[in-house]
Amino acid sequence: DIQMTQSPSSLSASVGDRVTITCRASQTISNYLNWYQHKPGKAPKLLLFRASVLQSGVPSRFSGSGSGTDFTLTISSLQAEDFATYSCQQSFRVPHTFGQGTKLEIK
Amino acid sequence: EVQLVQSGAEVKKPGESLKISCKGSGFHFPTYWIGWVRRMPGRGLEWMGIVYPDDSETEYSPSFQGQVTISADKSISTAYLQWSGLQASDTAMYYCARLRAGYTYSDAFDIWGQGTMVTVSS
Numbered sequence: 001d002i003q004m005t006q007s008p009s010s011l012s013a014s015v016g017d018r019v020t021i022t023c024r025a026s027q028t029i030s031n032y033l034n035w036y037q038h039k040p041g042k043a044p045k046l047l048l049f050r051a052s053v054l055q056s057g058v059p060s061r062f063s064g065s066g067s068g069t070d071f072t073l074t075i076s077s078l079q080a081e082d083f084a085t086y087s088c089q090q091s092f093r094v095p096h097t098f099g100q101g102t103k104l105e106i107k
Numbered sequence: 108e109v110q111l112v113q114s115g116a117e118v119k120k121p122g123e124s125l126k127i128s129c130k131g132s133g134f135h136f137p138t139y140w141i142g143w144v145r146r147m148p149g150r151g152l153e154w155m156g157i158v159y160p161d162d163s164e165t166e167y168s169p170s171f172q173g174q175v176t177i178s179a180d181k182s183i184s185t186a187y188l189q190w191s192g193l194q195a196s197d198t199a200m201y202y203c204a205r206l207r208a209g210y211t212y213s214d215a216f217d218i219w220g221q222g223t224m225v226t227v228s229s
Contacts, residue, residue, distance in 0.1 A: 044221035095168035
């Protein structure tokens with residue numbers, strides 16, 4: 001299986017901050033990298049696919065970059081509703097493994 | 108509206124069997140891969156496997172192969188996840204989700220069900 005490693009595991013930030021989360025794959029996955037947001041009691045929500053393509057309806061403050069093994073998710077100006085857990089996922093090879101998640105908390 | 112609606116929470120005893128469901132609507136169900144994802148308390152998301160309802164082709168994670176069965180009935184737009192002998196370690200929230208592009212499984216999950224909580228306890 002391809003291992004996906006996110007950093008940091010948790011992060012404290014304030015409304016208005018710029019935040020970056022990284023995701024590293026154990027082998028090259030081209031740009032088959034997806035980002036999800038999930039909140040307690042709710043289903044995960046797709047934010048970006050193919051590393052940098054914004055899913056319809058997702059605010060433009062979310063952006064993604066990377067290719068090969070190293071990827072980033074950036075939130076340009078945190079809003080109150082962005083405090084959640086973020087997970088990356090590779091869809092290059094079955095099984096489409098997820099990272100362990102990054103919990104974004106209010107400072 | 109495009110949506111997936113899952114069956115309700117289950118409480119079972121170790122060794123019992125279980126089949127949970129995921130009904131799609133608002134899209135052409137047979138031609139979209141449907142997957143299952145596990146979330147255990149305090150752990151990340153785990154990709155279990157996927158099914159293509161049109162021909163019932165499946166792909167499993169090695170971690171779940173032989174432990175669960177994923178299937179679909181395209182005539183009623185429903186996918187299933189089943190166990191033949193539950194264990195306490197199967198206690199988790201289970202989500203179904205649709206792969207974004209119908210023609211390939213190398214893609215993201217864009218539509219998610221609301222989740223089904225499965226509790227296994229003696």
